[in-house]
Amino acid sequence: MTWLPTDLAPLLARLSEPDRRTREAAAEHLADLLRSGELHQEQAEHAIGRLAEVAVAHHPGADAAAARYAIGEATACYRPPLERVRGLAALAADGPAVLEDVLDILARTHDPAAEEIIRSHRDDPRADVRATAERALTELAGRIPGATPQRYVTPAYADQWTRDVSADLATFTATFEQERGYPCGEHTLGAAAGQAELVAMTAGDLRHVMPSELLNWCRRVREVSLPDVGNGLFLHPPDLIVAHALAEGVQWMADGNGRRERVVVFGSDGGGTLYALNLTGTAVHRLPPGEVLDGVYRSADLRADIIAPHLVGFLDLLREAVHEHVRTGAVPAL
Known part of the structure; x- marks a missing residue:
């Protein structure tokens, strides 16, 4: 019932x-x-x-x-x-x-x-x-493929994700300085984005650009900052997502044949790699450092690839990477 x-x-x-x-x-x-x-x-x-x-x-x-x-x-x-x-x-x-x-x-x-x-x-x-x-x-056509039972960001999913990662971080930060010999950085699992931030994410031209999955995520988790997990992993706050989506970063991906796909950058690591979601929410792209001209990203790096079929798939990878790093010290391969 x-x-x-x-x-x-x-x-x-x-x-x-x-x-x-x-x-x-x-x-x-x-x-x-x-x-x-x-x-x-x-x-x-x-x-x-x-x-x-x-x-x-x-x-x-x-x-x-x-x-x-x-x-x-x-x-x-x-x-x-x-x-x-x-x-x-x-x-x-x-x-x-x-x-x-x-x-x-x-x-x-x-x-x-x-x-x-x-x-x-x-x-x-x-x-x-x-x-x-x-x-x-x-x-x-934006239907998300795959057999994953949880394919969309819902409040229940976001809340459980936050609980899981918070539990791992509590263990991680408690022993960090003793094991590594220097203080742990500030790790953040932000609360829900404010209404003004959510409005900004869909203002003007962004109304037709911002994937609904990112909005759903930011409604529960506005920011994730993990500076000491590997070389650092970050899910951007709304203001940075908006800045990238407008004029300060990558808005398009171009393949070797000149075809372009509109994307929204929502995350990064400490080595300059960006993570971007396409408009239909059916692909998360990994974008290692490459050429960006007039908002169009190009790279011959073989690491430039689709790493998850949807945002939840990427979040699952990130959660598992945090867990493995805390448990074994393995450097996340995202």
Whole structure:
């Protein structure tokens, strides 16, 4: 049985009330809760499923619109399973505005089974609908591959990651000076980023650049600084991520054939290597020191490669590297 926090269960119950305004208010409150990213994935999926039922059953009422909006807000932090939102496809015939919402939600499931539904609108006689379908297909392609059970940054994942690394660091720092003969540096596992920092990460042109996985991570952990683990490992705070994404660092990767891919740098080591996530969240690139001209990175270094299929995969590697370094002294090979 799904466990629900005390403030979620009554909200879901109010979605079944006969009064339309009560349902609408509950959906608006759920939008706030889902937007905050505070729920675990299972809880969010349960709420999204109930909202989808309201969105279909009471369409075109204001309560249905509020429910549809709440699901859209949820997709900033959570990936809704297709089976929870598939029923929204029944609303697609109700005008371009509703269709845009529905296709956007379906695309953010990143489930290949949604492609047929979205693709059916590519030949619509209305140009704006065709454009919406094309954008949705592009978003859908961001589906993260692999069999890893935990593939997305959720509050539960970030919190567990922080607990695990903190436990290793406590052991590491307690014996560091005795074993190495000099004081340990300051190691930081930052708290959640502030609202102003999160807003800056999606301001202006960055709205179409910043991977949602980085936003979800920074909502729980704004910075990681491990100067004494190997030659140093760092996950950048929001201001440094923004600086790199705009004009002060790498924004593009170029391969030997001149093809470019937009990336966002989010981490580094003490030797000048950068770690960057592509826009769809489907590859973390390792970028050893190389040529950077007008924001375009080029390198013939064989270490320049994809090292994880998604941000969680990289975070798993980093967590394991910290654990092994503390346990055996092995230098992390990230």
